[in-house]
Amino acid sequence: MLILLPIIIYLCVMLGVAWKVNEIKHRDDVNFMEEYFIGSRNMGGFVLAMTIIATYIGASSFIGGPGVAYKLGLGWVLLACIQTPTAFLTLGILGKRLAIISRKIGGVTITDLLRARYKNDIVVILGSVIMLIFFIGTIVANFVGGARLFESVTGLPYIVGLIIFSFVIITYTTIGGFRAVALTDAIQGCVMLIASGILFFTILKTGGGMENIMRTIQQTNPQMLTPDSGGAIAKPFILSFWMLVGVAILGLPATTVRCMGFKNSKSMHNAMIIGTSVVGVLMLIMHLIGVMGLAISPGITVGDKIIPSLAINNLHPILAGVFIGGPLAAIMSTVDSFLILSSATIVKDLYINYINPNPDDNKVKKISLFTSLFIGLIVFFLSLNPPELLVWINLFALAGQESAFFCPIILGLYWKRANAVGAISSMIFGVASYIYFSVFKINFSGMHQIVPVIFMSIIVFVIGSYLGEKPDDETIDTFFNI
């Protein structure tokens, strides 16, 4: 039970952070909505970098990814390294533009941005609904993953893990808002880094050094040390990940919304530097551990178990507890971001826009807190017995969001002619064609479906925009006179 000690301390720290920042949003000089949903645009470079990383790195990078690397070898680590430049890509392309524009329009969500750019109710409602569906799918999948991990590490029943876990996350997100989410993300990012470092060096030592480990693998599985894993990872497939976890990340609302929340240019510059190194190191180390596991404990059949089993078998219980904090942190930091975004979507984008345009401050406060709590409870009950549909939605969540939002966000910011007709048609076309291709397993010469979907939705967006009217001067002024 020593293993539980670090986990408990860690969960208490999360709650403590929320408690501390809780005060801020009730101060008189603070705009509640800007504070609760975007932390009053106050993030410094370190917190910005860590929150982008932590939101983006979920259970898959800590448990699933290394599990596949265990099965396929260095080729899968090569694939994971594609994610190294995503932090500087996102910030470099979107950062300052989004920061300036969102301040101009007083926006705190990606939907605010879409509304200001396209001035069209269908874009807003369609966008909000697509986000909510995918967000909730992602939250449930991560909840389930977290509770299962907790179950396998501690031996306590699934339901206990789920209750503790969801209680902590829902509480700190609901009372603390975006600021608590960003701060806990920063702590969680550090925990992930420390955790993976500890495990890496322990395994390195257990295996008698890197060369020794690699030679052992070479003797039994030489194909594990080649870029295509002896043909298991085809080139078109791995190259299409440059789209899926690379360029198209620019269309993920949870990541891009962070570009609205930083304090000044300097924090963005620092975040580009910190973010690139931390993501790179985390991806490299965690996936490499998966491969090294082949030499340390061969013969594990379920890939997902390799990381927890390496941790439990090779680390002192207290250190193992700290380590398990890594994937738990990855999961929690993903869940909290999606939770606060879902509540922002409901309160800000739907309720205030369409139901009650001028609520008083107290009402907004109450509704925001209750919405966060309410969504938290819904996902808790869904996670008790996850319906098949949700598992399916989670599989689609990453690429689905990209196919919906890549064009409206990027082309909206960089192309003056972009308009609502283009946005609506590309959103509908993107999601529909992505679902169609995936369900019927339509494959384009071995590439992931996201590649053709993004290219086609760009074409649809351009055609649609030329069919519709030019955007008015005011919109052009807001978005391009910066």
Place this chain on the structure above:
Amino acid sequence: MKNLKQLNKEAIITCLLYFFYFAWWYYFAYIYKSGSNDFIFGLPSWFFYSCVLGLVIINILVFLAVKFFFKDIDLD
């Protein structure tokens, strides 16, 4: 308007860096051939160059790019 030009310049530099990392990654993974006994720091040399050295180099480049080409602008 003055900002827009600078922002576009920064976006182009970001794209160039991104492309450079891709080219580096691709070259050492698929064009460069390492022998089966070619190890650096215990890792097969293609992997070391592509993933480990690639990470170090892109970090240095991002640092230099931010230092020399990215400007502090007023966001409000």
